[in-house]
Amino acid sequence: MGRISSALGQRVYFDTNIFIYAVEGFADYADQVQALLEALDTGEIVVVTSELTLAETLVKPVKEQNLTIEQAYRTFLTPTAALQVIPISRDVLEEAARLRATTKLKLPDAIQLATAIREQCDSFLTNDEMFKSLHLPFVRILSETSLM
Numbered sequence: 208m209g210r211i212s213s214a215l216g217q218r219v220y221f222d223t224n225i226f227i228y229a230v231e232g233f234a235d236y237a238d239q240v241q242a243l244l245e246a247l248d249t250g251e252i253v254v255v256t257s258e259l260t261l262a263e264t265l266v267k268p269v270k271e272q273n274l275t276i277e278q279a280y281r282t283f284l285t286p287t288a289a290l291q292v293i294p295i296s297r298d299v300l301e302e303a304a305r306l307r308a309t310t311k312l313k314l315p316d317a318i319q320l321a322t323a324i325r326e327q328c329d330s331f332l333t334n335d336e337m338f339k340s341l342h343l344p345f346v347r348i349l350s351e352t353s354l355m
Contacts, residue, residue, distance in 0.1 A: 211246035214354055215347060216329020219243075220255045222319055223263040224334045225349065230264070230279050235350075236334070242354045243332075247289050255291045257299070257322040259315060260284060293322050310341055 211219075221243075227233070228240045246252045261284045268276035286292040293299075295318060302321035306312050312320065316335070323331040323345075331338070334349040 209246060209249075209251040211242060211354055212251050214352060215252065215332060216345075217252055218255055218326070218328045218330075219252045220319075220323035220326070220328040220331045221260075222256075222331065222333035222335060222338075223260045225332055226256070226260060226264055226280070226283065228334075228349075230283055231276065239349060239352075239354045250289060253289055253291060255293060255323065255326050255328050256284070257319055258292055258294050259318050259322075260292070263315065291326070293326055295322075296325075299325055311337075312341075 225240070225243070228236050229244060233240070243252075247254050261280065264280045264284070265277055268274075268280065284290075284292055299318060299321045302325055303314065303317035306317040306321055307314065310317070316337070319333075320331060320338075320341075329345065331343070331346045332349060332352070333346065336348065338346045339348060
């Protein structure tokens, strides 16, 4: 087991903000994101995300008419053996409804978390502090997770 899989498990769900950091860069998390991408490239981890992630990541580049970043997201979020991009199914939507009924999650966040649960991910990696309030053991906040 490598250092990333030791910290997060082998099936790691990436919330949208992790992809934004990877594509657009964010200096505060550059080293952590680089370590995650290396673990993905070497097969140490399998990354899982929802198709919803594509819609969420494209908003800013579409608004800014940044075709280069738009294409970068489309390319990055193309499914591979190491990156599973999961369709939004009826089961995911029902799980998201249950999450919304018992938490303060908004629908997109509930869909992301429901997908991670249904896909039996070892961890749900995000940098959205709102997820901390859920007190779920598999939720990891990037800013609080040591990957080095």
